[in-house]
Amino acid sequence: MADYLVAVLSAVCWPCVAKATLAAFVLYLLVRFAMRTDGDLTLRWLERRGKKPEEELPGKVIWITGASSGIGEEMAYQLAKIGSPLVLSARRENELERVKKKCLEISQLNDKDILIVPLDLTQRNTHEPATSTVLKHFGKIDILVNNGGRSQRSLYVDTNVDVYNAIMELNYLGTISLTKPVLNHMIQRKQGKVVTISSVMGIMGAPLATGYCASKHALMGFFNSLRPELTEYPEISIINICPGPVQSQIIQNVFTEEVSKTNANVGDQSHKMTTERCVRLTLVSMANDLKEAWVSDQPYLTVCYLWQYAPTWAWWMLNRMGKRRIQNFKSGVDADISYYKKTS
Numbered sequence: 198m199a200d201y202l203v204a205v206l207s208a209v210c211w212p213c214v215a216k217a218t219l220a221a222f223v224l225y226l227l228v229r230f231a232m233r234t235d236g237d238l239t240l241r242w243l244e245r246r247g248k249k250p251e252e253e254l255p256g257k258v259i260w261i262t263g264a265s266s267g268i269g270e271e272m273a274y275q276l277a278k279i280g281s282p283l284v285l286s287a288r289r290e291n292e293l294e295r296v297k298k299k300c301l302e303i304s305q306l307n308d309k310d311i312l313i314v315p316l317d318l319t320q321r322n323t324h325e326p327a328t329s330t331v332l333k334h335f336g337k338i339d340i341l342v343n344n345g346g347r348s349q350r351s352l353y354v355d356t357n358v359d360v361y362n363a364i365m366e367l368n369y370l371g372t373i374s375l376t377k378p379v380l381n382h383m384i385q386r387k388q389g390k391v392v393t394i395s396s397v398m399g400i401m402g403a404p405l406a407t408g409y410c411a412s413k414h415a416l417m418g419f420f421n422s423l424r425p426e427l428t429e430y431p432e433i434s435i436i437n438i439c440p441g442p443v444q445s446q447i448i449q450n451v452f453t454e455e456v457s458k459t460n461a462n463v464g465d466q467s468h469k470m471t472t473e474r475c476v477r478l479t480l481v482s483m484a485n486d487l488k489e490a491w492v493s494d495q496p497y498l499t500v501c502y503l504w505q506y507a508p509t510w511a512w513w514m515l516n517r518m519g520k521r522r523i524q525n526f527k528s529g530v531d532a533d534i535s536y537y538k539k540t541s
């Protein structure tokens with residue numbers, strides 16, 4: 198009788214145990230992937246299976262704003278290596294010369310393949326002449342990368358409203374102003390890509406960056422509304438990139454409580470995504486015409502997903518993260534210090 202029971206139990210239970218073990222293993226793999234991934238699912242899939250930047254972007258004339266440091270500078274290097282003629286813009290001409298020199302050193306491009314066009318995004322009357330300069334030199338613009346911009350570190354209650362005006366002038370109005378003459382040219386050619394470096398802060402909110410988040414939300418709203426205005430031009434793509442924290446000069450350059458006040462709390466940036474990785478995923482998104490791509494480590498990536506599907510949970514997480522950001526800021530370190538490290 199006992200032997201019979203053991204035989205029956207074995208026959209019934211072992212398949213259950215095997216299935217449960219398999220399910221637990223699959224769950225473990227999924228959680229491991231989610232903890233380590235640094236882009237949304239579509240982007241990570243296309244990184245493996247989609248079009249390669251090395252095949253899609255050589256020979257394309259690409260205009261990068263904010264090319265004098267950080268993400269824009271690194272993008273210039275990666276695109277130069279691929280063989281894309283470049284237009285480099287920002288306010289600091291000497292820094293653009295430095296970036297151009299390095300681009301020429303690391304690539305097969307010639308001097309005339311890289312054009313420097315100094316440009317202040319807030320000087321809107323200069324955007325049309327700058328576009329004419331580029332067209333005179335290259336005859337076309339295949340891709341505009343709207344990258345120039347500045348972030349913010351200050352509590353709303355302590356911040357002069359002039360700061361909000363300056364952030365919107367630069368990040369939002371400056372960007373859509375330069376886009377206009379370039380897009381007109383793309384419409385004439387019936388092709389082109391407008392790539393805008395927005396932010397995960399264009400999807401979620403974050404304390405100490407009320408103006409910055411507002412400007413990035415404005416950009417997302419603008420470009421998401423512009424895209425369906427262009428449906429008769431299927432070869433024109435509007436691409437929004439949403440990075441999380443990335444190593445760059447952004448914290449040195451943030452707006453604070455007053456327009457003229459600089460930021461003293463720069464701190465360690467080493468826990469952030471590398472500039473190289475952010476740019477690589479951005480180029481994959483450009484090559485594959487992704488409408489929106491999230492380029493971020495955790496926990497921001499999870500918050501982005503929650504924000505879309507379960508906003509109340511997202512708020513719970515964001516309030517906890519926000520409390521830590523404000524504590525960090527008030528204790529004199531950068532707000533973005535890793536959520537896994539304790540501040541002393």
Ligand SMILES: NC(=O)c1ccc[n+]([C@@H]2O[C@H](COP(=O)([O-])OP(=O)(O)OC[C@H]3O[C@@H](n4cnc5c(N)ncnc54)[C@H](OP(=O)(O)O)[C@@H]3O)[C@@H](O)[C@H]2O)c1
Nearest residue numbers: 263265266267268287288289317318345346442443445446
């Ligand atoms: N790093 C991050 O964590 C992160 C995350 C999400 C999104 N982003 C976005 O990525 C973009 C690039 O930032 P980054 O991180 O590379 O910071 P960054 O190193 O400070 O670079 C900002 C660039 O913008 C240019 N710029 C600033 N004010 C300008 C103006 N008035 N006119 C024209 N250009 C101007 C700067 O050049 P000049 O000073 O020479 O003009 C510089 O080249 C920004 O739009 C930022 O919002 C960054």
